[in-house]
Amino acid sequence: DSSSNAEDLGAATLMNLPGYRPSTRRSTRLSTFGSVASGSSSLYPGSCQDEPDQLEDWNRIAELQRRNGVCPP
């Protein structure tokens, strides 16, 4: 029907605006925290403390040398 079409059109227009995001589930309490923290909240996703990247052990060449000792290449 025409009213839902109009809504769709409105939604489509909104979707094209920079930064528009439909439906938020933000709680009132967190809006308060947001204002406390100047919108640059310390709880920004970037502030998660992730695990550092794990590199392979520094033993690969030493192990190869041992292997070469047992059965020469």
Added chain:
Amino acid sequence: NILVSLREHPYHIRYRMEASCLELALEGERLCKTGDCRAGVSFFEAAVQVGTEDLRTLSAIYSQLGNAYFYLHDYSKALDYHHHDLTLARTIGDRLGEAKASGNLGNTFKVLGHFDEAVVCCQRHLDISRELCDKVGEARALYNLGNAYHAKGKSLACAETQNPGDFPEEVIVVLQKASDYYEANLAIVKELGDRAAQGRAYGNLGNTHYLLRNFRKAVKSHKERLEIAKEFGDKSAERRASSNLGNAYVFLGEFALAAEYYKRTLHLARQLKDRAVEAQACYSLGNTYTLLQDYGKAIEYHLKHLMIAQELADRIGEGRACWSLGNAYTALGNHEQAVQFAEKHLEISKEVGDRSGELAARMNLSDLQMVLGISY
């Protein structure tokens, strides 16, 4: 070229070269192990210059060179060497080598922000590990896949919004995949009894739950991570877990508990002599005491944050501290102090080009002006 030039040398020279190539590479590896990757790289590069007929040794040198460059944050060189390693492993039909090189390549793509390429490489690592029934490799691949999706989700999330959870469907799907891969990794590393790997998976799984707004699950994961960090005496990991627990408790509305974990973070940051982390902990504590409506303590911590921000010449942090202090002094009814910090906030916002900060500061100043009956 190295292989061609090697064939042109007489046998005794080739023999010497083989020995010195391996010796150089061993020294490179030893240096990297002690933490001196810069020097390690020179030895690996020298080993490549000498060259070797043993393709497995060459593959190992490429791999370690890639790892060393990764460690030194020279990711484009890391990419080159891991790619050479992959090509070589495929040429000699070394499936295990192909799997390892793919995993390393995937991690490098991830830090470069090429998430789709990262996923392709990590998936190949996973497929080959399963084909070879290599449980350790499979676990590692699952963890790396989780990390690739986690990093992708986080990068989309950071671009979208300031609050976790308010994400479009695409971000949620990506983060859910990360969570599934971490769970699959955990199942294997538990079976293998690898506690260190469990610690890493719990840490990143907790942060994924946090972004997905599953705060109870985030707390559960980070508590496991904390336990394992304590088992290993790993202060950095304990500091990370404490900070993450503080964040999750804020969203659960348990502010007093959040404050306890942030205090632990602060204590550990001081022990580890990490001023930037110390500043962040003070800032979080200031905000948490604001939520607890203990403005005296909030001011105390925001002032500590301000001091460190000034010391580190962090103008954005300084502006943030001034804004928070202005609000806390306003809450206490100390309007003269509030005006001073609001003015400072305005000045810094203009300097760093923070338009919304500038607007907020102007609004605060005009409110304070009304209260104080001053005109500017």
